[in-house]
Amino acid sequence: MLARARDYADLYLVNAKTAIIGQFQYRLANLMFLVHLVIEPLIYLIVWTNVAEAQGGSVGGYTASTFAAYYIVWTLVRQFNLSLSPFSFEWRIKNGRLAGELLRPVHPIHYDLGFFLGIKVPYVVYWLPAGLILWLIFRPVIELTWWQVAAFPVALMLGFLVRFAMLWLLGLITFWTTRVSAIFDLFFTLELLLSGRLVPLELMPGWAQDIAAWLPFQWAFGFPIEVLIGRLAPDQIVRGFAIQVIWIAVSYTVIHLVWKRGIKHFTAVGG
Amino acid sequence: MLRGLKLFGLFARISTLNEMQYRANFFIQLLQSFISLGTGLAVLAVVFSYTDNLHGWSGGELLAVMGVHILMGGIMRTVIQPNMGRLMEDVQEGTLDYALTKPEDSQVMVSVRQFAIWAVVDVLMGIIVLVWALVSIGNRTTLASALLFVVAMFLGAVMIYCVFLMFTTLAFWFVRVWELMEMFQSLYQAGRWPVGIYPDWLRAGLTYLIPVAFAVTVPAEALTGRLTPQTILIAAAFTLVLMWVSRAVWKYGLRHYTSASS
Numbered sequence: 001m002l003a004r005a006r007d008y009a010d011l012y013l014v015n016a017k018t019a020i021i022g023q024f025q026y027r028l029a030n031l032m033f034l035v036h037l038v039i040e041p042l043i044y045l046i047v048w049t050n051v052a053e054a055q056g057g058s059v060g061g062y063t064a065s066t067f068a069a070y071y072i073v074w075t076l077v078r079q080f081n082l083s084l085s086p087f088s089f090e091w092r093i094k095n096g097r098l099a100g101e102l103l104r105p106v107h108p109i110h111y112d113l114g115f116f117l118g119i120k121v122p123y124v125v126y127w128l129p130a131g132l133i134l135w136l137i138f139r140p141v142i143e144l145t146w147w148q149v150a151a152f153p154v155a156l157m158l159g160f161l162v163r164f165a166m167l168w169l170l171g172l173i174t175f176w177t178t179r180v181s182a183i184f185d186l187f188f189t190l191e192l193l194l195s196g197r198l199v200p201l202e203l204m205p206g207w208a209q210d211i212a213a214w215l216p217f218q219w220a221f222g223f224p225i226e227v228l229i230g231r232l233a234p235d236q237i238v239r240g241f242a243i244q245v246i247w248i249a250v251s252y253t254v255i256h257l258v259w260k261r262g263i264k265h266f267t268a269v270g271g
Numbered sequence: 272m273l274r275g276l277k278l279f280g281l282f283a284r285i286s287t288l289n290e291m292q293y294r295a296n297f298f299i300q301l302l303q304s305f306i307s308l309g310t311g312l313a314v315l316a317v318v319f320s321y322t323d324n325l326h327g328w329s330g331g332e333l334l335a336v337m338g339v340h341i342l343m344g345g346i347m348r349t350v351i352q353p354n355m356g357r358l359m360e361d362v363q364e365g366t367l368d369y370a371l372t373k374p375e376d377s378q379v380m381v382s383v384r385q386f387a388i389w390a391v392v393d394v395l396m397g398i399i400v401l402v403w404a405l406v407s408i409g410n411r412t413t414l415a416s417a418l419l420f421v422v423a424m425f426l427g428a429v430m431i432y433c434v435f436l437m438f439t440t441l442a443f444w445f446v447r448v449w450e451l452m453e454m455f456q457s458l459y460q461a462g463r464w465p466v467g468i469y470p471d472w473l474r475a476g477l478t479y480l481i482p483v484a485f486a487v488t489v490p491a492e493a494l495t496g497r498l499t500p501q502t503i504l505i506a507a508a509f510t511l512v513l514m515w516v517s518r519a520v521w522k523y524g525l526r527h528y529t530s531a532s533s
Contacts, residue, residue: 032450039457042473043464050468051322059321179295182302189306199317 008110015111016118023122030126037078038130041071044198045138060203069140069229070200072131077224078197079123080156083164084112086184089171102263109168109255116164142229151237155224158244163220165251172255175262190215196222202231216247275379279350283386290388300389304396311337311463326468328495331408333464336491338404340463342397343427343486345390347459351432352452353385355439359449362442367528378521382436401494411496419493419503426503426510427486433510433517434482440517440524455481462487485509 023030049064057063062070092098101108170187174180192198194208195217201209212218223240226232232240290296315337319330328336358381361367370380405412438451462483466474478484485506492498 032454036450036454036457039454039461043461046469046473047318047325047464050325051318054322054324179299182299182306185303185306189310192310193313198314203321204317205320 008106011106011110012114012117015114016121019115019118020121023119030122034126034130037075037127038134041074041078042134045071048199060200062200062203063141065139065141066229068134068138069142070225072134072138072140073225073228074197075134076124076127076131077156077159077221079127080120081160081163081220082119082123083116083160083167084171086167086171086174086180086187089168090174090180090184093174107259112168113164116160120160145230147234147237148228148230151241152224152228154241155227155237155244158241158248159220159224162216162244162247162251165248165255166216166220169251169255169258172258172262175265191217191221194218195220196225200226200231216251219244219247274375275383278375278379279383279386282384283388286386287388297389297392300392304392308341308396308400311341326465328465328467329408331404332491332495334404334407335401335494336465336487337463338397338399338401339424339491339494340397340487341393341400343424343431343462343490344459345393345395345397346428347431347435348390348393349387350385351428351435353387354382355435356452357381357385358439359442359452362528371525371528377525378436378518382432405494408495412494416493416496416498419498420490423485423490423493423498423503423506426506427482427490429510430482430506430513431486433513436517437520440520443524443527459483465491479509482509482513 045067048059048062048067052059052062052064052067058066092101098108101111104111170184173183193204194201194212194215201212201218201222204212219240223244227237227240315330315333318325319333323329325333358367361370361381367381370384371377373380435455438455441451458477458481461469461473461477466477466484466488469477474484489498489502489506492502
């Protein structure tokens with residue numbers, strides 16, 4: 001049992017290292033990726049700053065500097081919760097790459113998870129200068145308490161695990177149909193609207209917030225942001241952790257079940 | 272010029288005939304266009320639940336900006352992006368030789384080979400949204416402003432093409448330019464809002480580095496009676512500059528091109 005755990009740890013470590021070394025090679029690509037990352041929240045931030053100013057300084061309790069804090073932390077959360085895209089999953093199945101991966105003795109999800117845990121290191125390193133520049137331009141206001149600082153990494157990590165599981169599960173649909181891009185698009189649109197990515201969920205209409213409460217999206221995106229910028233009380237944070245853990249448990253159980261059925265369904269294409 | 276257009280017509284017909292075999296792609300495109308339209312409308316609805324104007328633009332006027340944005344995006348994805356994507360692939364695979372050895376001008380040749388018929392869905396949807404917006408703000412369109420709009424759209428499309436060509440030409444030096452295209456796409460998203468809302472440094476970038484302002488905001492200004500004669504003159508002059516520069520960059524890139532394989 002202990003030896004097995006050590007094997008898994010080694011596996012994760014090797015995959016993480018490969019990801020780190022691989023990603024640091026592409027400096028120019030990383031730079032452009034950062035522009036790509038920053039421009040989206042920048043647009044939202046400017047639009048909402050305009051709205052806040054037109055409304056005499058604040059919208060729904062958010063001022064220009066709270067919006068700035070929200071969308072700057074947004075960029076870090078976004079960098080951190082990047083996961084295997086279901087489009088890559090589709091590619092892997094269409095190209096028959098999965099056939100080779102199935103021959104390994106370990107479930108493929110471990111390779112992916114190790115890789116995406118490792119890639120956080122270069123992603124966060126490259127994020128630092130971007131975060132700093134945004135900070136200097138937009139002057140956000142965050143009043144930090146020790147428990148916010150302590151809770152943020154936990155919320156961030158659990159959030160990543162929620163999102164990773166959702167996207168992996170989504171990728172599994174490719175076992176049954178290969179016309180998946182429209183389904184993926186629909187998913188990402190729902191995520192955009194109901195996760196806090198587009199706008200803090202508090203600003204969405206009440207009915208949309210009610211729907212969002214029953215979906216996992218906000219626990220991977222809006223929740224960690226709100227933890228750090230101080231929109232939540234300690235008991236709300238603890239409750240959030242619990243919901244994150246529940247979503248993780250549910251989605252990994254579903255992955256386990258779907259995977260077993262899907263693998264029987266799978267026929268390799270190409271080689 | 273005329274020969275270029277004829278060539279374009281021919282290639283467009285071939286691409287279309289070819290693509291007609293895969294009709295399911297049409298419905299996928301339609302669905303995707305509807306999803307993105309729905310998202311855009313939802314965003315406008317949320318913003319305008321808190322305010323009734325954004326930097327002097329009303330909700331209906333911003334809907335017009337969105338229509339122009341979808342329309343220009345459709346033009347880009349129908350005729351510009353597919354050609355530039357093919358060009359990039361050709362540079363990577365070393366198959367660009369086949370285009371270069373044709374007797375036609377090389378720049379014309381690489382710019383007219385592809386035509387993505389299904390992206391026309393976005394062109395139509397953009398027009399529908401635009402008409403809907405104009406009706407909702409109480410149609411003030413005169414013949415003059417409609418003409419100005421067409422001119423501004425044309426200039427904007429040419430500018431987008433020139434910048435796209437310059438970016439793609441970088442593929443001669445750096446092979447991985449897909450990230451650059453991604454960046455271009457996300458910067459284009461900034462055009463969903465009138466560039467006036469952005470801080471100066473960003474507005475300058477969106478005007479002269481990536482001409483999103485000229486491609487989307489200016490045509491929308493033409494339709495909502497905001498366009499000054501100076502703006503359209505600057506747009507025309509800047510278009511000429513970009514045409515000249517992109518041509519020079521293309522020629523320069525071509526001199527550096529050595530077939531990569533076989």
